[in-house]
Amino acid sequence: MFNIIHAQFIAPGIKRFVLEAPRIARKQKPGQFVILRIYEEGERIPVTIENSDPAAGTISIVVQSAGKTTHLLNSLNTGDDILDVVGPLGKPSEIEKFGTVVVVGGGVGTAMAYPSAAAFKRAGNRVISIIGARNKELVILESELRAVSDALLITTDDGSYADKGFVTDKLRQLIQNGTRIDLVLAIGPVVMMRAVAELTRKENIRTVVSLNPIMIDGTGMCGGCRVPIDGKSEFACVDGPEFDAHKVNFEVLVQRNSMYRDAEQRSLADYQRLTAEKAAAHHAGAGEVKVHEIQEPCAIAPGGKR
Amino acid sequence: MSPTAKNTLNPLSMKERIKVPRQLMPEQPADERNKNFQEVNLGYSPELARQEALRCLECAKPTCTDNCPVGVKVKEFVELIVAGDFLGAAAKIREDNVLPAVTGRVCPQEDHCEGKCLLSKKVKPLGIGYLERFVADYEQRMGTHVLPNVQPTGKRVAVVGSGPSGLTVAGDLIQKGHKVHVFEALHELGGVLVYGIPEFRLPKQIIREQLDYMREMGVEFETDVVVGRTVTIDELIHEEGFDAVYIGTGAGLPQFMGIPGEHFNGVYSANEFLTRINLMKAYKFPTYDEPMIDLHGKDVAVIGGGNTALDAIRSALRLGARKAYVIYRRSDAEMPARAEEVHHARQEGIDFQMLTAPVEFLSDGKGWLTAARCVRMELGEPDSSGRRRPVPIKGSEFDLPLSVAIMAIGTTANPIVQSTTPGLGTDKRGYIQADSETQRTTRPGVFAGGDIVTGAATVILAMGAGRRAAKSIHDYLTNGQW
Numbered sequence: 001m002f003n004i005i006h007a008q009f010i011a012p013g014i015k016r017f018v019l020e021a022p023r024i025a026r027k028q029k030p031g032q033f034v035i036l037r038i039y040e041e042g043e044r045i046p047v048t049i050e051n052s053d054p055a056a057g058t059i060s061i062v063v064q065s066a067g068k069t070t071h072l073l074n075s076l077n078t079g080d081d082i083l084d085v086v087g088p089l090g091k092p093s094e095i096e097k098f099g100t101v102v103v104v105g106g107g108v109g110t111a112m113a114y115p116s117a118a119a120f121k122r123a124g125n126r127v128i129s130i131i132g133a134r135n136k137e138l139v140i141l142e143s144e145l146r147a148v149s150d151a152l153l154i155t156t157d158d159g160s161y162a163d164k165g166f167v168t169d170k171l172r173q174l175i176q177n178g179t180r181i182d183l184v185l186a187i188g189p190v191v192m193m194r195a196v197a198e199l200t201r202k203e204n205i206r207t208v209v210s211l212n213p214i215m216i217d218g219t220g221m222c223g224g225c226r227v228p229i230d231g232k233s234e235f236a237c238v239d240g241p242e243f244d245a246h247k248v249n250f251e252v253l254v255q256r257n258s259m260y261r262d263a264e265q266r267s268l269a270d271y272q273r274l275t276a277e278k279a280a281a282h283h284a285g286a287g288e289v290k291v292h293e294i295q296e297p298c299a300i301a302p303g304g305k306r
Numbered sequence: 307m308s309p310t311a312k313n314t315l316n317p318l319s320m321k322e323r324i325k326v327p328r329q330l331m332p333e334q335p336a337d338e339r340n341k342n343f344q345e346v347n348l349g350y351s352p353e354l355a356r357q358e359a360l361r362c363l364e365c366a367k368p369t370c371t372d373n374c375p376v377g378v379k380v381k382e383f384v385e386l387i388v389a390g391d392f393l394g395a396a397a398k399i400r401e402d403n404v405l406p407a408v409t410g411r412v413c414p415q416e417d418h419c420e421g422k423c424l425l426s427k428k429v430k431p432l433g434i435g436y437l438e439r440f441v442a443d444y445e446q447r448m449g450t451h452v453l454p455n456v457q458p459t460g461k462r463v464a465v466v467g468s469g470p471s472g473l474t475v476a477g478d479l480i481q482k483g484h485k486v487h488v489f490e491a492l493h494e495l496g497g498v499l500v501y502g503i504p505e506f507r508l509p510k511q512i513i514r515e516q517l518d519y520m521r522e523m524g525v526e527f528e529t530d531v532v533v534g535r536t537v538t539i540d541e542l543i544h545e546e547g548f549d550a551v552y553i554g555t556g557a558g559l560p561q562f563m564g565i566p567g568e569h570f571n572g573v574y575s576a577n578e579f580l581t582r583i584n585l586m587k588a589y590k591f592p593t594y595d596e597p598m599i600d601l602h603g604k605d606v607a608v609i610g611g612g613n614t615a616l617d618a619i620r621s622a623l624r625l626g627a628r629k630a631y632v633i634y635r636r637s638d639a640e641m642p643a644r645a646e647e648v649h650h651a652r653q654e655g656i657d658f659q660m661l662t663a664p665v666e667f668l669s670d671g672k673g674w675l676t677a678a679r680c681v682r683m684e685l686g687e688p689d690s691s692g693r694r695r696p697v698p699i700k701g702s703e704f705d706l707p708l709s710v711a712i713m714a715i716g717t718t719a720n721p722i723v724q725s726t727t728p729g730l731g732t733d734k735r736g737y738i739q740a741d742s743e744t745q746r747t748t749r750p751g752v753f754a755g756g757d758i759v760t761g762a763a764t765v766i767l768a769m770g771a772g773r774r775a776a777k778s779i780h781d782y783l784t785n786g787q788w
Contacts, residue, residue, distance in 0.1 A: 023536050037493055043586065043596040044493075069595060084493040086530040216581050216596075219491050219532055220720045221501075223560040223575035233562055233569070238722065252569045255673035259571045263597035270592055 002036075002085040005058055007078050011138050013065040014108055015074045016050070022057030024049070024087045030115040031093030031210065031242055034061065035218040037084040038072055044216055045069050046237075048112040048187075049088060062111035062140070068267040075275075089218040090241045094208075095119040099182035100126045102174065103149075104167050104196055105141075106188020107133060112210060113187045114141050118148040120185075126150050128179075130170045132192070136161035168195045181205050186245065190254055197245035207245035211236045213256060228252050315389045318360050328430040329358040336653035340623050343505040346650055347411070350433075350440040352392070358433045359387035361425060369422035370434060375770025376409075376474070378402045380419055380434055387437060396445035399438060404477030404520075405470065405769065407446060407512045410439025412503060412613075413766045414644045446515055453523060456483040461783045464489065464548040466533045466723065469497020470765045471756030472554035473516070474772030475779070476525045482780050485524070487548070489531040494585060497556050499765070501585040502577070502614065504621050507647070510584075534722035539730070543751060550779050553738060553747070553754040554772065557762055558720040562713055563609070567667025572599060572675030576608065576618045576714035589625050602626035605707055607678060609633050609664060610714030611641040613764075616651050618712045623654060630656050631706065635663040635683050635696040661685070661696065665703070667711060677705045717762050727752075737761055745775035750788040753779055 006018040024034060033048045052059040065071045076082070093116045101120045105113035110131045121127045129149040133139045134157045146152045153170040154162035163170070167188075174181065184207040186196040193209040200207040215225035218237045225236040228249035234240065316323070332348040333339070339346050350358065362384045370380040378399055386395035399406045415421070415435040423431035461484045465472045468490040476486045494500050496513040521527070531537060533555070542548045560575030562568045579598075582588035586596035606627040608619040611634035623630040632651070634641060637660050641648060652658070664678040682702035685694035719736035731739040731748035740747050740754040747754050755771030757763055782788065 023531065027536060041587070041594045043594075084530050086491065086493070086532060087535065089532065089535055216578060216586065217492060217501075219535075219722060220559045221557065222578035222581050223562070224578045226562070226569065228569060233564075235559060238559070238720070249569075252673075256569060256571060258673075259599075260597040263591060267592055267595060267597070 001081045001083060004076055004078055004080045004082065007076060007080075009074075010062070011140050013074070014062060014138070014140060015065075016060055016062050016111075017073075017076075018058050018060045019082065019085060020057060021059050021085050021087075024085065025052040025057050025059050026054045028052040028059060028088040029092035030095065030119045031112075032088035032090050033218075033241065034059070034085050034087030035089060035215070036073075036082055036086075038069065038076070039083050042072075042083065043069055044084075044218070046089070046212070046215055046218060048210070048241075049115075050111045051115055062108055064108040067264045068271040071268065071271060071275075086218065089237055091239070093119065093185070093242055095123050097124045098206075100128065100180055102171065102181050102184045103127060103129045104171065104184060104186040104188070104192075105129070105131045105145075106167055106186075106192035107138065108140070109188030109192075109210075110141050110145070113185065114144055114148075116185055116187075117145060121148045125182075128174065128181075129153070130155070130167045132156070132167035132188070133161075134158065166195070167192060168199055171196060171199055175199075175203055175205075183208065184245075185210075185242075190250060190257070193245065193248075194250040197248065197250070201246050208242050209245040209248060210241050211243060211248065211253060212241070213253060214259065227256075314364055315385055316360060316362065316364065320363060323361050323363060324425065324429055326357065326361045328361070328433055329354045329436070331433070331436055333650075336650075336655070339506065340620075340654040343621075343624055345509055346506050347439075349443055350436055352390075352440075352444075355387055355392075355437060355440040356390065358437060359384045361432050362388075363424050365424055369424070370419035370432075373418045373422045374402075375418065375766050376403045376773045378406075378419070378438070380432075383441065384432070384434075384437060387441065392441050392444040393448060393450060395441040399441065402773070403438075403769070404474055405516055406438050407442035407516065408470070408499060408508060409766055409769065410435050410437075410442050411508050411512075412644075412764075414764060416645050418766065446512070454481045456481060458485070459483040459783065461485065461549045462487065462547060463779060463783075464542045464546070464551045465554065466539075466551065467491075467497055467554040467556055467756075467758075468495040468527065469554060469556045469756065469768065470499060471556075471768035471772035471775075472497065472552065473520065474769045475552045475554065475755075475776045477520055477523070478773060478776030479779060480520070480523045480525050482776075484780070484783060485526075487526045487528065489533050489537075490527065490529045491532040491555075492585065493529050495527055495529060497554075501581045502557070502617065504580065504584055504617050506620065506624065507617065532722065534726040539723065539727040539749075539752060549751065549783055551752045552745075552772075552775055552779065553723055553752065553758060554756045554768070555720060555723055555758045556768070557757050558717040560713065561716045561718055563664070563715060565664060565666050567669060567675070568713070570667050570669045570675040571673050572708070572710045573667060574710065574712050576610070576614045576712050577717070579618050579712045580614070580621065583621050583625075599710055600626075601710065603628050604709035605629040605631075606710040606712070607631035607633050607659075607706065607708050608712040608714050610716075611636065611643060612714060612716075612762075613643045613647060615712075615714035616643050616647045616656075618714055619656055620647075620651055620654060622710065622712070623656065627710075631659050631708075632656055633659045633662050633664060633678070633680065633706075635661065636693065637661055637685060640693045659706070663696070663698070664711070665698075668705065675708060675711060677707045678711055679703060679705050717757075719758065719761070723758070735761065740771075743774060744778040745771055746778060746782075746788075751782070 213225040220238040230247040383398040420431040587594040588598035683696035689695040756768035
């Protein structure tokens with residue numbers, strides 16, 4: 001059992017949890033993830049670790065409601081327990097002094113990009129962060145990222161905050177302005193990571209992405225998270241999750257992440273019907289159960305709409 | 307090896323014993339069991355067990371025991387069955403084997419005890435596995451485990467992995483008075499016994515009961531710990547104060563063939579396929595949340611000829627597959643699977659495509675598997691394994707329509723522990739180097755055994771390694787010498 005020390009929505013449908021997990025807190029490094037299972041009948045899902053506090057024995061994760069499991073997770077509150085949390089899994093980000101590092105975070109991927117941005121800064125890099133969200137309400141970690149970045153560029157799809165457009169627009173501008181870029185780290189939806197990879201490939205800029213395939217054990221045993229890297233099958237859980245963006249076969253990643261779409265949609269629909277029924281039964285005011293709008297899968301919801 | 311009849315409880319003469327036929331194992335009818343996950347074998351009754359036990363020739367030098375990786379005293383426990391002392395027989399097995407209800411079910415007895423049974427020179431060998439299973443189940447039903455009375459030594463041992471070798475080490479060392487703490491990466495204990503071997507061959511309740519017994523004896527278990535990531539071997543020794551560590555992390559990364567199309571949706575590793583079913587109960591979706599491809603009415607094939615391959619394809623059949631194939635590149639004689647499993651699989655209607663190998667997977671153009679392009683093989687000259695090498699027959703390609711293909715062609719070493727433990731020697735394939743007698747690694751105080759040392763093998767061989775390691779760890783903890 002892993003206790004939720006603190007839970008709070010930081011944007012609509014996006015919640016931050018601080019979990020009591022002393023072993024994981026002691027070992028966590030930027031770029032690593034945990035696998036969690038909420039309850040006995042639950043599935044195992046990978047979630048990137050946002051941060052850890054070894055002294056307090058806690059880790060924090062940021063979860064966006066996408067499928068049943070993330071909706072269920074986001075219905076949990078301070079004081080509740082999560083049955084299993086295992087980690088930290090995957091190889092840590094390669095943090096060293098590269099020079100100028102551009103950290104790109106899309107949607108809830110921003111929460112995963114943040115610890116790496118901070119680590120790059122500590123390692124003596126000039127850090128330019130670019131974050132993108134669909135609208136103003138979904139912009140997260142702005143002040144945290146600003147604190148560790150030499151510059152912070154923000155885009156929203158609808159232009160409701162900062163500049164209208166996509167993260168790739170900002171990255172393109174940087175390149176066109178002649179900014180010297182030694183490394184790009186991009187974390188977010190697969191479409192975004194692919195677009196960043198295409199852009200930097202032409203410019204020959206070293207680029208790293210954090211992949212989010214379907215996985216079960218997270219220790220190399222199941223092979224479900226295999227992705228072609230430079231034509232060779234690699235396992236995101238033990239060889240990754242970060243890979244050279246220019247070697248990733250994104251098409252296969254997208255296709256494999258769609259494998260259980262029907263089942264995921266059915267799970268979510270069942271869950272939403274049940275929660276709505278429960279809410280109706282308790283409508284006398286025993287506390288409204290909020291069912292969040294379905295959102296596009298993001299880095300936090302590996303394997304599609306979990 | 308000459309049979310002796312001195313001082314025996316067996317009333318039959320040697321000639322009479324040979325005339326008693328091997329008692330058949332009662333089993334679920336094939337056309338019923340291929341639709342459910344209940345156990346195939348139903349177990350001997352006390353009468354059947356006694357009748358079978360009477361067949362033992364009680365050799366002066368029992369080769370059965372010599373050929374058992376953990377050295378179960380077969381002759382002695384069988385004699386106790388003849389006498390009707392089933393609990394005594396169970397206790398006798400437990401002296402050497404902490405998981406008799408497991409090995410009685412999954413051990414390839416034909417390669418070990420029964421393979422060398424003197425009876426098999428004239429008739430069928432003694433049903434040692436069936437008898438072992440009988441007494442273990444009997445003991446379980448009676449609920450009377452005898453807890454050993456031991457003096458604590460004050461030493462602490464960390465066991466990494468709760469599969470068959472780790473549990474053997476834990477069971478043996480706790481009985482020597484050492485404190486044992488077992489770390490497991492998954493959320494459930496038992497390793498391959500839980501995530502790999504299906505219910506119809508090894509009911510999970512049996513593992514739970516064995517684990518309860520170990521807890522009663524004082525073994526501590528901690529799940530959700532990936533040693534190498536959550537905590538390192540060095541931290542276990544230097545920070546958590548363990549006096550010795552046993553690494554039994556088991557099966558590694560699943561191998562794929564490297565042929566086109568292995569990334570199509572519908573192509574699974576056997577590890578993933580079995581884990582979804584056994585550990586995550588994906589076949590109970592949506593009661594359980596983990597999904598899997600619905601197999602009803604689908605054509606499914608497994609690639610490979612080992613026990614894992616058969617476990618996977620027999621599971622697929624039970625989950626409603628219309629056609630269930632085994633695609634194996636060699637012939638019957640080379641199949642590594644346990645004989646009884648092959649026999650059961652054939653009875654259940656599995657279609658064996660022998661001397662056949664896939665060369666490519668085909669899709670519907672949207673990433674979903676539709677067929678395996680296969681080629682027929684013939685056997686050529688022996689290869690490095692001593693088995694005749696399969697050679698493709700030119701022009702024999704054909705397409706086998708499939709919705710799901712399961713790759714069960716072996717594993718490679720999992721690198722997590724090795725890569726995070728400085729000074730831990732590995733062989734050129736990446737497996738941990740350990741002495742074949744003492745299971746000592748190149749790091750003082752660190753021992754290893756099972757699949758992470760040998761590569762994929764069997765439950766009983768992993769238990770054998772655990773047995774040797776426990777003895778060696780006990781010696782090390784007692785005399786302090788490396």
